[in-house]
Structure formats: structure tokens, C-alpha cells
Amino acid sequence: MPKVNLSHMEASILLALLISVVLGVVTKKTDKERLHYGLYCFGCFLATLFGLGWLMKLGHG
């Protein structure tokens, strides 16, 4: 099994992507709604990632 070394950002974005796919597929009824909700979840994950990242950077100085 190869070993992968991802940065915090890469690992977080990858996890966000995989979770968004599943959330989009299982929670909505039509394909269009699924796509929209998956993208919405992914966008929320990214916004939270960047928001918390900046908050931690500014908090630590």
C-alpha cells in the first residue's frame, strides 16, 4: 500500500469533497437537486476551512 503525505489543506479539501458527494446523493431526490446540494456542501466546507484557517492564523499572530 503506497503512503501518501497530504498537507492539512489537501487532506481537508479531499475529505470535504468525498463527504459532499455522499451528502448530495443521499439527501435529495432529483439529480439537479443532488448536484446543487453537493456543490453547496462543498462550498460550505471550503468557506469554513478558509474562515477557521484565517481565524487561527490571526489568533496566533
Add this chain to the structure above:
Amino acid sequence: MSAEAAKIPQPAKPSVPISKWLPVVLIAWAIPGAGHLYLKRTQRGALIGSATILCFLFGLMMRGAFFEPQTGDLLLTLINVGGHIANIMTGIPYFLATWLGYNQPDVAGHVHDYGTKFLVGAGLLNILNMVDAWEIATGEKE
């Protein structure tokens, strides 16, 4: 009128026999996405199955640790037993990995830590897959 109509008890939906949904849920647990494939929801099954298995594989490749069901104080028990249950919920991939000798100790480092979260996340995603398959099998969802 509408308030009165709301008070009238609606007839309960006939319950779906367990033989109709239990095999689907078990298949969905054993192989991520297979419950949907069994129900002829091929695209959805392929999507969520591959997302769940990819999550698990990345967890292994990042050398994440599986949780052991240790008990102690409340928080320790919650984390370890909950993590162990989430690991088991991945189904056959978890048992295959342990059977093939994957035994990564919990070591320091952000990559290992993310790996552990990916492994737990795969189990949690598979629970969502199982619930969705159950809803389809019982007719609550298309």
C-alpha cells in the same frame, strides 16, 4: 376545516416486511454502495460507493489507526468505542484490512491523524449509504 382535518388520525402506513429491507441494509453495510446497486440505483451506488471506498483507502494510505474498544472515563469510552463502531460500519473493507495485517499504531503527526479521521469518516459515510438504501427499499424514497 383544515385544523379539524389535521386532528383526524391518519391511517398508519403498512409496515414493510423485514425480509424486504434487511438483506439490502446488510449488503449496503458489507460493501459500500452495493445496496444501491442491488436496488438498481447504479449511478448513485457507484458514486457513493466509490466516495466511501476512496475515503477508506486514503485513510489507509495516510496510515491512519483503527480504534480499539477501550473503556475508561466517559470521554475515552465515547471516543474509542464510537470510533471502533464507525470503523466496523465500513463493512468488508475494514475486516479485509485487519485480516491482511493492517495494524497501524496511533502515532503523532498530522498525516496519521487525518488518516484516522478518513477511516472513521468512511464508516460514517457508509451509515448514510445504509440509511439511504433502507429508505429506497421501504419505498420512502425513489
